[in-house]
Amino acid sequence: MNLPPSMRCVEITKPGGPDVLVETTRPLPDYNRDQVLIKVSAAGVNRPDVLQRLGQYPPPDGASDLPGLEVSGIIAAVGEDVDAWKVGDHICSLLTGGGYAEYAASDAVTCMPIPAGLNVIDAAALPETVFTVWHNVFDRSQLQPGESLLVHGGTSGIGTTAIQMAKAHGCEVVVTAGSDEKCQACLDLGADIAINYRDQDFVSIIRDRPKKGVDVILDMVGGEYIAKNLKCLRPDGRLAFIAFLGGSKAEIDFMPLMLKRLTISGSTLRSRPLSVKESIAKSVTETVWPWIEKGQFRPKIDRILSLTKASEAHQIMESSSHIGKILLNMETI
Ligand SMILES: NC(=O)c1ccc[n+]([C@@H]2O[C@H](COP(=O)([O-])OP(=O)(O)OC[C@H]3O[C@@H](n4cnc5c(N)ncnc54)[C@H](OP(=O)(O)O)[C@@H]3O)[C@@H](O)[C@H]2O)c1
CATH class of the missing domain: 3.40.50.720 (NAD(P)-binding Rossmann-like Domain)
Incomplete structure (x- = not known):
């Protein structure tokens, strides 16, 4: 896949209200030999993103400073030691950060296939x-x-x-x-x-x-x-x-x-060791994905906004007026 030199993303400029979320351009993130680079289709917005924006939930060591704990999309590149995935695979994944962006690095072991019957955008609502x-x-x-x-x-x-x-x-x-x-x-x-x-x-x-x-x-x-x-x-x-x-x-x-x-x-999920997240990824793929494929579970999506509306997404979340998940769509930037 041809990769552009830079990507659009939303960063937290300083701790504060939703207006500190500002759209910017950055180089694509680095990924290591056990990771993949994802061309992001959509990112889930979660209450922990609000806490991070307020300065109350700092990213763990080694994590991106960009908000965003879950994405769906297409694998754009793979690290040397990654066998389970190849460029072009459609996946969703749990991240330690960096989801509010057109490209995100993810550990390969937290990537999961898109459950059959679910579109790639809606799959961003699942991991977290x-x-x-x-x-x-x-x-x-x-x-x-x-x-x-x-x-x-x-x-x-x-x-x-x-x-x-x-x-x-x-x-x-x-x-x-x-x-x-x-x-x-x-x-x-x-x-x-x-x-x-x-x-x-x-x-x-x-x-x-x-x-x-x-x-x-x-x-x-x-x-x-x-x-x-x-x-x-x-x-x-x-x-x-x-x-x-x-x-x-x-x-x-x-x-x-x-x-x-x-x-x-x-417990808090973000700081758990990668081995724990790998084990959860295996369990949910084996047990929860079939529930989705049989129609027993459908992510409840309140609304899907463009990445450029990240501030509005946080305002809605903090008003608690939403029912279900709020997603940011990278394909409509
Ligand atoms: N520990 C972990 O690993 C982990 C992982 C993910 C999320 N979380 C936490 O789980 C919670 C839910 O996350 P989410 O992304 O699903 O959040 P969310 O969609 O924003 O939902 C939070 C809901 O909590 C209810 N609520 C009850 N008391 C509240 C209060 N005092 N202040 C604000 N809201 C209150 C609100 O609904 P009502 O109108 O019904 O009150 C609100 O809609 C968050 O606190 C998040 O930080 C923890």
């Missing part, structure tokens, strides 16, 4: 949320078919993915969301129960169910939800934190932890 849900709900919390999952932030990119993956796995899904419209969107995606947390008490609704609680909780809110989550868990329940949008401090009565034999965990 599918990896995060798989790692926290399926790997670490061991959600089993027949069990119940509570997802806070049901209409987030993560939430819309978690609902569909848990349903495909044969689980009951309960969600919380901030409006009746958002609750309806979660029910449309397959959730069994959707609770508008602004005017309903999710703890009493969940504890009053015949099952008297849920088996696993995926929480991105924290704060006052931390104690409430412990009340919602059934014996041997598992609670996984992936963010603390409502604060990371709380005064907790830990007695339920002991009496119900609960497990609490948390």
